[in-house]
Amino acid sequence: MLMKPQRLRKGDTIGIIAPASPPNQENLQRSFSFLEELGLEVKIGKHVYDQYGYLAGNDEDRLTDLHSMFMDKEVKAIICAGGGYGTGRIASNIDYELIKHNPKIFWGYSDITFLHTAIHGQTGLVTFHGPMLASDIGKEDVHPLSKEYFKQLFEPTAIQYTNEISPLETLIEGEASGRITGGNLSLIASTIGTPFEIDTKGALLLIEDINEEPRSIDRMLNQLHMAGKLYDAAGLIIGDFNNCVPERELSLSLDEVIDHYTQLANKPAMKGFKFGHCSPHVSIPLGVQAEMNTEKKQLIIESGIQ
Template sequence: MVRKPKRLEKGDTVGIIAPASPPNHENLQRALQFFDELGLQAKLGKHLDNTKGYLAGSDEGRLSDLHEMFADKNVSAIFSACGGYGTARIASGIDYDLIRGNPKIFWGYSDITFLHTAIGKRAAMATFHGPMLASDIGKEDVLPLTKQMFSQLFQPQDIVYTEDLSPLETMIEGEAEGALTGGNLSLLVSTLGTPFELDTRDKLLLIEDVNEEPRAVDRMLNQLYMSGKLSDAAGILVADFKNCVPEREQTLTLDEVIEHYVKLAKKPALKGFNIGHCSPNIGIPLGVKATLSTSAKQVIIESGVE
C-alpha cells in the first residue's frame, strides 16, 4: 500500500535540492519568488551551489542534501531544482527507511525519474512527476497552467486529464486501472537489471523523453518490451517526446516507432499528454491509483497527498 505525504499549508518550509545536475541560478531565483507567492518558505540544500562537471557536486554531497531534507521535521516537501544527470549514482546510497518514516512531498521529473522509481519501490511512498524550479518555473516564458499544477499539493484533489488540457489520441481502445508509474523513458530503461527495476505489473505506464532520435526510442521501447514491462502494464500513457527527431534520411518516424510497440503490448493506450519536457508541463502524482478510458479520452489520477 503506497503512503501519501501530508498536504502543504501556507507558511510551510520546503527543501530545494539538486540531486542531478547544477541548476541555472538566475532561473532558480525567479522560481523561489513563485514559492514566496504560494506562501512557502524555502530551505536551500547545502550543496545546491556545488558543481562537478555535469553533476551538482559530489555524490556524497547530493545524497547528504536529500537525507537532510527528509530528516528535517520542519521541511514539509522536497523540490528538485532541475534534472540533467546523476540521480542513479546516489540511489544505492539512499536511506529508504528514513524516507518511509518521514513521508513528504517529493517533486521532479526527467532524471529524477530514477528516484521516483527507487522511492516507490523501496519506500512505498507516492511522489510527484512535475515541473522543476530552475528548468521550468523560473523561466520567463513559463505558462500559467504549469504553475497552477502546484495547487494539488495544498488540497487533496484528483487530476482529471481530458482533452481540455491537450488533444488525446486513442492508440489501443479499452479501459484500464492501476497505480500510475513511469516517467522519462531513458531513465526507466536504465533501472532494468538493478535493485530499483521498474515494476509495471497491473499498473498504468507513463512514458516521455527529450532529444532522442526515433532509433534510440526504438531501442529503449524494444528493451522494455523484451523485458516484459510493456506487456505487464495494465495500460499505457504516451506523453511528450520533445525534439525526438531523426538526424538521418533513412528513418522511421517517432509515431511509427511508438505505435509499433504499443500494438505489441496490446494494452489500452492514449497519447498526447502534456507531461514531461513540454510547456505547459502538467504535474501529476505517481504511485497512486489511476483509471484510463479511451472511450472518454481521459485519465483520472487520485490525489497524491492526504
C-alpha cells in the same frame, strides 16, 4: 504499502535540492518568488550551488542534501531544482528507512525519474512528477498551467485530464486502471536489471523523453518490451517526446516507433498528454490509482496527498 505524504499549508517550508546536474542559477532564483506567492518558505540545500563536471557536486554531497531534507522536521516538501544526469549514481546509497519514517512530498521529473522509481519501490511513498524550479518554473515564459497544478499539494484533489487540456489520440482502444508509474523513458530503461527496476504489473505506464532520435526510443522501448514491462502494464500513457526527431535521412518516425510497441503490448493506450519536457507541463502523483478511458478520452488520477 502505499504512503501518501501530508498536504502543504501556507507558511510551510520547502526544501530545494539538486540531486542531478547543476541547475540554471538565474532561473532558480527567479523561481523562488513563485513559491513565496504560494505562501511557502524556502530552505536551500547546502550543495545546490556546487558543480562537479555535469553533476551538482559529488555523489556524497548530493546524497547528503537529500537525506538532510528528509530528516529536517521543518521541511514539509522537497522540490528538485533541475534534472540532467546523476540520480542513478546515488540511488544505492539512499537511506530508504529514513524516507519511510519521514514521508513527505518529493517533486521532480526527467532524471529524477530514477529517484521516483527507487523511492516508491523501496518505501511505497507517493511522489510527484512535475515541473522543476530552474528547469521550468523560473523561466520567463513559464506556462500558467504548469504553475496551476502545484495547488494539488494543498488540498486533496483528483486530477482529470481530458481533451480540454490537450488533444488526446487513442492508439489502442479500451479502459484500464491501476497505479500510475513511470516518467522519463531513458531513466526507466536504466533501472532494468538493478535493485530499483520499475514494476509495471497491473500499472498504467507513463513514458516521455527529450532529444532522443526515434532509433534510441526504439532501442529503449524494445528493452522494456523484452523485459516484459509493456506486457505487464495495464495501459500505456504516452507523454511528450520533445524534439525526438531523426538526424539521418533513413529513419522511422517517432510515431511509427511508438505505434509499433503499443501494438506489441496490445494494452489500452493514448498519446498527447502534456507530461514531460513540454509547456504546459501538467504535474501528477506517481504510485496512486488512476483510470484511463480511450472512448471518453480521459485519464483520472486520485490525489497524491492526505
